[in-house]
Amino acid sequence: MECVFGLLGDGFALVAADTSAVHSILVHKSNEDKVMILDSHKLLGASGEAGDRVQFTEYIQKNVHLYEFRNGIPLATAAAANFTRGELALALRKNPYFVNILLAGYDKDIGPSLYYIDYIATLHKVDKGAFGYGSYFALSMMDRHYHSGMSLEDAIDLVDKCIIEIRSRLVVAPPNFVIKIVDKDGAREYAWRESIKDAGVSAA
Amino acid sequence: MARYDRAITVFSPDGHLFQVEYALEAVRKGNAAVGVRGTDTIVLGVEKKSTPKLQDSRSVRKIVSLDTHIALACAGLKADARVLINRARIECQSHRLTVEDPVTVEYITRYIAGLQQKYTQSGGVRPFGLSTLIVGFDPYTGVPALYQTDPSGTFSAWKANATGRNSNSMREFLEKNYKETSGQETVKLAIRALLEVVESGGKNIEIAVMTKEHGLRQLEEAEIDAIVAEIEAEKAAAEAAKKAPSRDT
Numbered sequence: 211m212e213c214v215f216g217l218l219g220d221g222f223a224l225v226a227a228d229t230s231a232v233h234s235i236l237v238h239k240s241n242e243d244k245v246m247i248l249d250s251h252k253l254l255g256a257s258g259e260a261g262d263r264v265q266f267t268e269y270i271q272k273n274v275h276l277y278e279f280r281n282g283i284p285l286a287t288a289a290a291a292n293f294t295r296g297e298l299a300l301a302l303r304k305n306p307y308f309v310n311i312l313l314a315g316y317d318k319d320i321g322p323s324l325y326y327i328d329y330i331a332t333l334h335k336v337d338k339g340a341f342g343y344g345s346y347f348a349l350s351m352m353d354r355h356y357h358s359g360m361s362l363e364d365a366i367d368l369v370d371k372c373i374i375e376i377r378s379r380l381v382v383a384p385p386n387f388v389i390k391i392v393d394k395d396g397a398r399e400y401a402w403r404e405s406i407k408d409a410g411v412s413a414a
Numbered sequence: 415m416a417r418y419d420r421a422i423t424v425f426s427p428d429g430h431l432f433q434v435e436y437a438l439e440a441v442r443k444g445n446a447a448v449g450v451r452g453t454d455t456i457v458l459g460v461e462k463k464s465t466p467k468l469q470d471s472r473s474v475r476k477i478v479s480l481d482t483h484i485a486l487a488c489a490g491l492k493a494d495a496r497v498l499i500n501r502a503r504i505e506c507q508s509h510r511l512t513v514e515d516p517v518t519v520e521y522i523t524r525y526i527a528g529l530q531q532k533y534t535q536s537g538g539v540r541p542f543g544l545s546t547l548i549v550g551f552d553p554y555t556g557v558p559a560l561y562q563t564d565p566s567g568t569f570s571a572w573k574a575n576a577t578g579r580n581s582n583s584m585r586e587f588l589e590k591n592y593k594e595t596s597g598q599e600t601v602k603l604a605i606r607a608l609l610e611v612v613e614s615g616g617k618n619i620e621i622a623v624m625t626k627e628h629g630l631r632q633l634e635e636a637e638i639d640a641i642v643a644e645i646e647a648e649k650a651a652a653e654a655a656k657k658a659p660s661r662d663t
Contacts, residue, residue: 272507279479279503 212257213344213376213384214244216312216324217356218337219365222393223314223322224400225255226369228344228376228384233260240406245390247397249274249284252315253390254294257341258329259308266307270294287315291325291333299331306330310341316392340372344384347375362391366400373403423537433541434534437490437565440543441577444489445476448584448607449547450574450592451560452600456549456624458487459604461579461612477622477632481506483550484522485622485630489578490544490565498542502526519550523561523569531567541565545577551626558624574603580611598641605638606645614642 212232216225231242245255246267254270256263273293278284285293291313301307311327326332326339338356340348351372360368369389377383385406390399426432446461460476477487480502488495505525509517517525526546533541545564552559562577563569574592576584584607595603601623612618616639622632633641 268511272511275510276503276507279481279506280500282475 211343211380211382211384212244213340213342213348213380214255214257214310214312215340215345215348215352215369215372216255216314216338217352217360217365217368218314218322218324218358220359220361221321222362222365222391223253223316223324224365224369224389224391225253225312225314225324226373226387226389227255227257228342229386229388229402230384231260240384240386240404241402243388245388246271247390248290248313248315249278250396251284251317251392252287252290252313253392253397255312255314255390257310262307262309266297266309267311270297287313287317287320287323287325288335290315291327291335295327295331295333298327298329302331312339312341314392316394316397318394322393343380344372344376347379348372351375370403377405423535431534431566434566437541437543438545441490441545441565442579442581444491444544444578446576446578446580446584446608446611447476447487447489447547448574448576448588448604449487449549449560449562449572450588450595450600450604450607451549451558451572452603453594453596454558454625455595455597455600456485456551456558456560457601457604458485458547458549458622458624459608460487460489460620461608462618462620464618476620477630479630480522480548481510481516481550482629483516483553483624483626484519484548485550485624486546486548487622488544488546489581491542492544494542495544495546498526498529498544498546501529516553518552519548519559519561520571522550523548523563527563527567527569529567530563530565534565534567547575547577549624551624556626558626574607576607583611584608601633602641602645605641609642609645614646615639616642 214227225245227244229242230240231238248254248271254267256267274285308329310329313325316322324336326334326336338352355368373387387403389401448459450457458477465471479485506517530542533539548561560572561569562575574588587607587610608619616635621638622630624630
């Protein structure tokens, strides 16, 4: 089952997501990137119905970019989060998107922020959040070890602790994860945690 | 003649669409704009008519980005420009969303021109009163391009072109002096063309330079002044060389 989780640290925010693309009992690929770089200083980690996930997050990304071209400045993280929630809310009673989202961003005057947006358009500004079966384990780990203003080293350590719990305790645990970070220098990939590499074709 | 300019959808007996031609007149009254294509640099320049003292000049942007690799300058009705630019920006993102590819300069030019043409063949509307200069780099081949559209909806690619006030003089200058340039030389050529018709000085010219690596960069007034000074010095040196023929026999 898919898993996305994230937390705020000292001047940064982390978003981690599993990287399995699954259909019924088949794993299509184990290196699917589910944390989209929304713009220079925003991350959008999404999980849920595969088609909806890509469709909805790309739609949000293009609209965020359009705002920047129209207005000459990027959207604030809070504004992007509210826009995203609004789109989910509009579609909810017509043709809902089944996508859960963690939106992390860095604003110059506010610092890092993290928003929890679920598929029925709930919006919460949080310090830590998680979606999926893995959330049971990730949230418990974070409840135990998280404190505000963690250093990057400690935060990555906590993320790794969560990943270990998910791998060892969830029955159909995703093997690989991607971790992305956003801070004053922008949004970027931080690391992958792979326990299964997509094997190449062996020589004949 | 008065009977044929009321409605846009009516041809005159001698084959004119008067509203379109009147729109072209509006363009001719607009501020001068020039575009020059170099091998690795494309330059857009626009005349800045004297800014009123109390106006915040930063809110009047005449050279705009449509996407990270496409920019546009225009001459004519600025309010019409806002509408076209907005539609073009939406189309740039829509294209990226549907085909996962940035637009090519030709595609977005064709789109803008198509929009302008639609308004020459609809009831109850008037044409857009502006001509645009659209520049950019092909997202995959990196080839620079410069296109121009006008109120009739025609478009074509150019090595260098001008539109707006005194565009004929600028185009003549460019035809005489154009050669393949790159980098700063392209900027100088664009400024020299603009200076033919505009009062010299950084505060009367707006220049933006587009490169593949850095996208669109608006030049500061001080930078423009420096280049203008260089150009004037070169001109003075050329004049002096002409006046004093070689003394050696």
